[in-house]
Amino acid sequence: MNIENRVLVGVGDIKIDKAPAVLSTFLGSCIAVCLYSPSRKVGGIVHFLLPKAREMQGEKIPRKEKYADTGIPELLRRLKNVFNIEKDDFVAKMFGGANVLKMVNRRVGEENTAAARAILRELKIAVVGASTGGERGYKIDFDLATGKVFCQVFNEEVKEY
Numbered sequence: 001m002n003i004e005n006r007v008l009v010g011v012g013d014i015k016i017d018k019a020p021a022v023l024s025t026f027l028g029s030c031i032a033v034c035l036y037s038p039s040r041k042v043g044g045i046v047h048f049l050l051p052k053a054r055e056m057q058g059e060k061i062p063r064k065e066k067y068a069d070t071g072i073p074e075l076l077r078r079l080k081n082v083f084n085i086e087k088d089d090f091v092a093k094m095f096g097g098a099n100v101l102k103m104v105n106r107r108v109g110e111e112n113t114a115a116a117r118a119i120l121r122e123l124k125i126a127v128v129g130a131s132t133g134g135e136r137g138y139k140i141d142f143d144l145a146t147g148k149v150f151c152q153v154f155n156e157e158v159k160e161y
Helices: 068-083 108-122
Strands: 006-008 013-018 022-027 031-037 042-048 091-096 127-132 138-143 149-153 158-160
Touching: 006 013, 013 022, 013 068, 022 031, 022 042, 031 068, 031 108, 031 138, 042 068, 068 108, 091 108, 091 138, 091 149, 108 127, 127 149
Parallel strands: 006 022, 091 127
Antiparallel strands: 013 042, 022 138, 031 042, 031 091, 138 149, 149 158
């Protein structure tokens, strides 16, 4: 994995690229959905915060990237527009969704995980790897040369997906 080609993905952000780039992010209750085209060695990450965008009386959603229901389709749209790849060529991996917000009554991580799985199922994109849930944050490195995601739950060993 070539660290020189690292692209950081922020919270509520989408980044797309091609090999030899490595897309990296840190997660808590947020989810990172990684889409990858094995034949073209291109992919992207959407790092979303919440499961659903709530439209305000006809106003546009300010940042589609913040929500599962708008962010995952937006990631797919950008990959298709930039690299001219149909959705059938992509596989998905997903990470995050930890229960790190202890004082909150909602279990946002679980809601995010369920929303991402439902949207990917609806889009008919196979989830070929995942590490979600738990009580601690995640760091992931998505290597576009291989499609492998190196995931480290804080205070644990790095695992390959």
